[in-house]
Amino acid sequence: MTETSETIEYTIECTDVLQCYPDKKGGLFTVLNDIDIRVQSGTFLSLVGPSGSGKSTFSRLILGSEPPFRGQVLINGQPVQPPDRNRGMVFQSYSLFPHLTVVENVMYGQELEEINFLSKWVRPFTYYKKKRYFKEKAMEYLDRVQLSPHADKYPFELSGGMRQRVAIAQAMIMKPDILLMDEPFGALDPDTRESLQVFLLEMHEKTKMTVLFITHDLEEALYLCSRLIVLSPFYVVDSGTTQGSKIVIDIAYPGRHPKSLDDKYTPYFNERLKMIREKGFNPDVRQHIGDFNLEHSDSWRTLSSDNGESNQTQAE
Structure with a gap:
């Protein structure tokens, strides 16, 4: 960790987080594998990934409704506690x-x-x-x-x-300090959805709360975010065996935030969308663990994560 990062206060910190659940064979099924992330206060973080990649599992870890199988989750520098008023939640229902x-x-x-x-x-x-x-x-x-x-x-x-x-x-x-939103606009018609996107950005600008926004709509995720991460099970490691999802993309959206609706139609916006679809959602395009697009300034990986799958819990 650099000297600069030690002076930054992070609202959310995850270190070597592994989340597993019992499977029908009496072993363990890995959903999230060695998740490392640090999120500064006031960040609007969009979280996307293929279906079943562990997006909702990750939000439950931040909410405190379930503990990690291994690793550490910190909220404002303290081990995550059960849900409280400082972590608001908007569900799909x-x-x-x-x-x-x-x-x-x-x-x-x-x-x-x-x-x-x-x-x-x-x-x-x-x-x-x-x-x-x-x-x-x-x-x-x-x-x-x-x-x-x-x-x-x-x-x-x-x-x-x-x-x-x-x-x-x-x-x-x-x-709340952290607002977690799981597909909050999924039931809305396109016009209402877009108006609420603008509303949400306006409210974020006023409150400066940290937002974790989960959606299947990549355009929505990129438009809303100041930072975007992709959880994906589509990657390769030296050992040849992969289990669970990792953060394969962690990028910032440069420029002003909130963005104008016109940003959705710029070449840069569409280039980013293409990159996210290709490297995070296409099962035929599997990045090596050493080639993940972790360009955000707060991205980091622990040494254990750099060892591929060698330290993970395998399903029996």
Whole structure:
């Protein structure tokens, strides 16, 4: 590690992370293999990879909902803990309370954190004052996701895309240190999806929170990111045997962030897309472990990772 890197504070650090699960034969099935990554605070990190490459597994490790089989995961310099309010999550499905209105869903997290159950009777003036403040903030976020006219409706009265926008507002209003998003725009029509991409970048610019964004849409991933990594099982090592996915691409998107929508139509943007598809998604194009495109300034590999598959846990 260089002297410069020692002075940088990283929100996320993974060292030699290996994630395995039991298989039907009584052995172990490797999903992620020797993952090394450091992410500075405020990074918008897009994570892509072929289906089954371990993207959601990686997000669960960062969320703290499961421990690594081997290796270390640090959040703000400390070993990862179970999920808390500093790591927000927006899933593919909608995490809304059906018995609460839209605005009540958005303000629920703040109420849960700051309003004591008994305060409604013990300190009614303070209670209703806080309720009004939380509702005002919730309405601001609903306005940004174009749902303020639906504030008093219930989730079942909304379309799938509208419910997902509520879920995004619900997570972002808590202003977590890390916001993990797993295919949050997958259910949206193209116009709404693009408008929410712009919205998300605007909110990231204001909050400077660290975002881990998982998507199958490569154009979306590249447009949103300030940094992009590709997890892929398509690579080769000297031993000839590969298990699980590695980070095969780790790149920065140079220039300003957030980007203009016009960036999607530039030659540079499309050259990057072509490179990602070819080297990360094409099973016929398998890079040697020593040739991975790890050009990002924060990319790193431990010595054990440089030894190919020699130190990994093999399935029995």
